[in-house]
Amino acid sequence: MTDGSLSTEGVRLQKVLANAGVASRRVAEDLIVAGRVRVNGEVVTELGSRIDPENDLVDVDGTAIQLDQSKRYVMLNKPRGVVSSMKDERGRPDLRSFTTDWEERLYNVGRLDADTSGLLVLTNDGALAHVLAHPSFGVTKVYIAKVEGTVTPQTIQRLTKGIDLEDGRIAADKARLMSSSDAGKGSLVELTLHSGKNRIVRRMMAAVGHPVIELVRRQFGPLHLGTLPAGRARELTKVERGALLTLARQAAGEPPQEQQESQ
Numbered sequence: 001m002t003d004g005s006l007s008t009e010g011v012r013l014q015k016v017l018a019n020a021g022v023a024s025r026r027v028a029e030d031l032i033v034a035g036r037v038r039v040n041g042e043v044v045t046e047l048g049s050r051i052d053p054e055n056d057l058v059d060v061d062g063t064a065i066q067l068d069q070s071k072r073y074v075m076l077n078k079p080r081g082v083v084s085s086m087k088d089e090r091g092r093p094d095l096r097s098f099t100t101d102w103e104e105r106l107y108n109v110g111r112l113d114a115d116t117s118g119l120l121v122l123t124n125d126g127a128l129a130h131v132l133a134h135p136s137f138g139v140t141k142v143y144i145a146k147v148e149g150t151v152t153p154q155t156i157q158r159l160t161k162g163i164d165l166e167d168g169r170i171a172a173d174k175a176r177l178m179s180s181s182d183a184g185k186g187s188l189v190e191l192t193l194h195s196g197k198n199r200i201v202r203r204m205m206a207a208v209g210h211p212v213i214e215l216v217r218r219q220f221g222p223l224h225l226g227t228l229p230a231g232r233a234r235e236l237t238k239v240e241r242g243a244l245l246t247l248a249r250q251a252a253g254e255p256p257q258e259q260q261e262s263q
Contacts, residue, residue: 010050020065036061064245072104073241074122076233084111098233109133118217119225128248137251138194142219143201147210150180151187155208163207221247
């Protein structure tokens, strides 16, 4: 869409922005005239512009705007002992009990194994879920692992330089020693990864001689778990939704290569 070829169909851009909660219609008009609004990647400055909210992609100052209000984006702090499935065939505790506050049918983005707690995204936006869950798109996740033994700076260096596992070499994007005890109480290690290999954090730590005791995912892309208690879920804020949609749109053109994660 360009300023020189305005559509006579659809909804006026300033009305779309106002309906999406970006700003009042008057302020939305100012944003458009100032060149801060793009439609499908092109700056639009003409107030007569009309778009199709169901198909066009809009961003303001580079942040994606959610136009489809039927989409839900929920953050869950998954407790240990719960499997990442909406219906577990073996009858184990699953994710269904955390979605009762929403009428929409939600699905989990990626997986955390039953023994891992932390940040899990639930949504009914299939396109976004595909991009965020697939490791080839490079969405980073931050984990805090309580491990056996006293982790040394040399071990942290090994984690970032790379470790040979049975299915290939893997390196953490970042690794940080948070605490280490000489009294046999274990160590806390923060790992940042984009790999989607199965149980990769546990396998990496075991390979360097420090098996995982507890594992929690604190961050998923731009989302932070914060103070959300275990077993609680909440809708993402407007800022969080914008950051997540922006990330998904930026990554959407890359082809998938690896299998979906399970940490």
